[in-house]
Amino acid sequence: MAPLPRRLRRAALVPAGALLRIASRPVGGGTGMTRAALGPLVGRPDAGGSVVMVxxxxxxxxxxxxxxxxxEGATVLLVARGAEALDRIASEIGASGAGEARPHPCDLTDLxxxxxxxxxxxxxxxxxxxLVxxxxxxxxxxxxxxxxRFHDFQRTMQLNYFGAIRLILGLLPAMRERGQGQVVNVSSAGVQIRTPRFSGYIASKAALEAFSDAVQAETRxxxxxxxxxxxxxxxxxxxxxxxxxERIPALTPEEAGRLVVDAVSGxxxxxxxxxxHVLAAVDRVSPEAMDVVRSRVYRMFGE
Ligand SMILES: NC(=O)c1ccc[n+]([C@@H]2O[C@H](COP(=O)([O-])OP(=O)(O)OC[C@H]3O[C@@H](n4cnc5c(N)ncnc54)[C@H](OP(=O)(O)O)[C@@H]3O)[C@@H](O)[C@H]2O)c1
Structure with a gap:
């Protein structure tokens, strides 16, 4: 078959991009997608709002x-290695008068x-x-x-899995004692899709998802x-x-940040x-069919 002329291919990309963008918007768990449908953050009347570690x-x-x-009124504990950036963000949040943030620099590979x-x-x-x-x-x-490069697999596990569960193990007992708490894991759609070239990364995210599902039953x-x-x-x-x-539709950090806030409130x-969801369902029914798709994606993109 003769290749499509360039202009036709470009024109076809516009609706395809729009569709992909719509399909990329996460939904789930009965949150709905609009802020109006969401309640306020779980408030602590004695402390003026929730304490959220991000x-x-x-x-x-x-x-x-x-x-x-x-x-939204939470006291936010800012965690990362970059102390300067955390100080700047905390003071900008403070100066805006819209909330409170405290920097807590920490290397999360250090248990x-x-x-x-x-x-x-x-x-x-x-x-x-x-805990986010x-x-x-x-x-x-x-x-x-x-x-x-075995260390690639160790590094992703160290931060994305061991660091996260060490934090959960540190904070969960106090949450259980008080009878309330939430752990939000920012995972990746790649876990459901099993994206080629990301084996180490998605395995570390999948491990945290599996850990959390098992512990959810214990703490429900x-x-x-x-x-x-x-x-x-x-x-x-x-x-x-x-x-x-660069040419694939992506959320802005603000859109993604909003998903996190909606997850905390909903x-x-x-x-x-x-x-x-669709690709994971296809994979469950026929992994071989998804292997064909994944192998195409693998061959389509270079290293
Ligand atoms: N961007 C995407 O397309 C995408 C898609 C799916 C999932 N995610 C997930 O979303 C999360 C946020 O990623 P992002 O896209 O916002 O990336 P980013 O802008 O690169 O942010 C990564 C954050 O992790 C912190 N970090 C890295 N190593 C750390 C360490 N050893 N100790 C403490 N903090 C550390 C970094 O701060 P310091 O360097 O200051 O420590 C930075 O604040 C990640 O878990 C990622 O896997 C992202």
């Missing part, structure tokens, strides 16, 4: 979510530093109502280039809610090294874009 708050989705959560962070947060703020596990590292590399009667957000592509520094993503179990 990891990875120095950039991208975490920064946007932290700013919005503070504007002892995480224990100190949990102790400090509980001592200084009395409680942490919501958002800090993350992504690695895009096919397995044929990973033979001598204690007022604890685990929420998994299967985030689609978001235009943040994380994806900027991948040139192929407390759904899962939030995911429709395309990920």
């Amino acid at each position: 990891t990875g708050a120095s950039s991208g989705i975490g920064e946007a979510a932290a700013r919005r959560l503070a504007a 002892e530093a995480i224990d100190d962070l949990c102790e400090r947060a509980l001592a200084e703020h009395g409680a942490v109502d919501v 596990n958002n800090a993350g590292r992504s690695i895009r590399r096919s397995v044929d280039r990973s033979g001598d 009667e204690d007022g604890i809610r685990f929420t998994t957000i299967s985030m689609p592509l978001v235009r943040t520094p994380m994806i900027s090294p991948t040139r192929q993503y 407390r759904p179990r899962r939030v995911a874009p429709p395309f990920a």
